[in-house]
Amino acid sequence: MYNFSYHRPNNIDSAIAILRKSEDGKIIAGGQTLIATMKLRLAAPSDLVDLGGIEDLKAIRKGTKTLMVGSMATHTQVTTSSLIQKEIPSLSKLASEIGDQMVRNLGTIGGSVANNDPAADYPAAVLGLGATIVTDTREIHADDFFTGMYETCLKDSEIIKHLVFPIPNRSAYVKFKNPASRYAIVGVMVAEFDNGVRVAVTGAGSGAFRIESLETALTKDFSNTSIAGIKIPTDNLIEDMHASAAYRAHLIQVITQRAVQEAK
Numbered sequence: 405m406y407n408f409s410y411h412r413p414n415n416i417d418s419a420i421a422i423l424r425k426s427e428d429g430k431i432i433a434g435g436q437t438l439i440a441t442m443k444l445r446l447a448a449p450s451d452l453v454d455l456g457g458i459e460d461l462k463a464i465r466k467g468t469k470t471l472m473v474g475s476m477a478t479h480t481q482v483t484t485s486s487l488i489q490k491e492i493p494s495l496s497k498l499a500s501e502i503g504d505q506m507v508r509n510l511g512t513i514g515g516s517v518a519n520n521d522p523a524a525d526y527p528a529a530v531l532g533l534g535a536t537i538v539t540d541t542r543e544i545h546a547d548d549f550f551t552g553m554y555e556t557c558l559k560d561s562e563i564i565k566h567l568v569f570p571i572p573n574r575s576a577y578v579k580f581k582n583p584a585s586r587y588a589i590v591g592v593m594v595a596e597f598d599n600g601v602r603v604a605v606t607g608a609g610s611g612a613f614r615i616e617s618l619e620t621a622l623t624k625d626f627s628n629t630s631i632a633g634i635k636i637p638t639d640n641l642i643e644d645m646h647a648s649a650a651y652r653a654h655l656i657q658v659i660t661q662r663a664v665q666e667a668k
């Protein structure tokens with residue numbers, strides 16, 4: 405690891421000021437990805453701006469038909485929040501299945517979404533639930549946020565303040581996980597709203613993506629029979645030591661059906 409200066413501001417304005425003044429400053433949330441990257445010398449920020457001292461960023465609140473989750477809410481907080489358990493149980497279940505207890509105690513929703521690992525769980529929830537990502541300068545809809553593998557439309561030193569999730573009529577997240585890391589080999593979020601169904605997949609491509617054919621069928625008829633005959637194309641699916649593209653396509657079919665069955 406290279407030398408860096410550490411800062412722990414207690415409000416967002418100070419965090420922004422430090423970031424703008426620094427030569428190559430970086431935000432740190434729980435450090436679950438960033439510290440490992442720095443230890444490997446794949447990142448060498450001049451300054452680390454720890455958001456852990458900004459209490460506002462940890463809040464979880466209910467709005468009108470929405471839930472607002474602070475970017476510094478840990479996976480444990482999302483798992484155990486009675487508000488999230490009541491309003492969007494699929495989100496709380498998703499968080500409970502991330503990594504292990506230590507990772508869940510430190511890892512944050514904002515860090516996960518900013519990092520956009522192609523096998524991470526939250527991108528499927530953010531896309532599947534049609535969330536809005538609120539930063540210090542703008543509001544970004546999930547459909548525009550993720551731009552590629554480990555890439556988002558966030559600018560340097562832009563801070564995610566919170567995420568706003570519309571509350572669906574029913575939803576479920578089901579993942580087929582890597583037994584070692586617990587990252588998704590395939591994970592699917594299905595969410596039904598008054599104006600239609602959204603289906604988002606993680607683990608199977610270069611980033612989370614929606615599947616229009618499944619969404620159209622489920623919007624007409626929210627049942628397994630409506631999607632049983634839909635073939636998932638393998639064109640843009642990844643292949644690795646864990647699963648071929650064809651196997652991932654099969655998993656998407658099966659797991660979406662399980663999610664439809666579990667949706668509440």
Ligand SMILES: Cc1cc2nc3c(=O)[nH]c(=O)nc-3n(C[C@H](O)[C@H](O)[C@H](O)COP(=O)(O)OP(=O)(O)OC[C@H]3O[C@@H](n4cnc5c(N)ncnc54)[C@H](O)[C@@H]3O)c2cc1C
Pocket residue numbers: 430431432433434435436437438439455475476479501502503504507510511512513514515516518519523524525526558562563564565585586587588
């Ligand atoms: C052993 C292990 C197992 C894991 N298993 C899973 C799993 O099963 N599923 C899964 O989804 N994830 C998994 N993870 C990832 C983990 O859940 C974290 O969410 C992820 O590593 C990000 O960590 P963090 O929140 O501590 O962010 P950090 O590591 O602190 O930051 C990550 C990146 O996000 C940026 N960032 C952080 N917060 C903000 C913000 N508010 N605004 C703008 N940019 C920001 C940072 O600058 C950095 O670039 C695993 C991690 C480990 C180490």
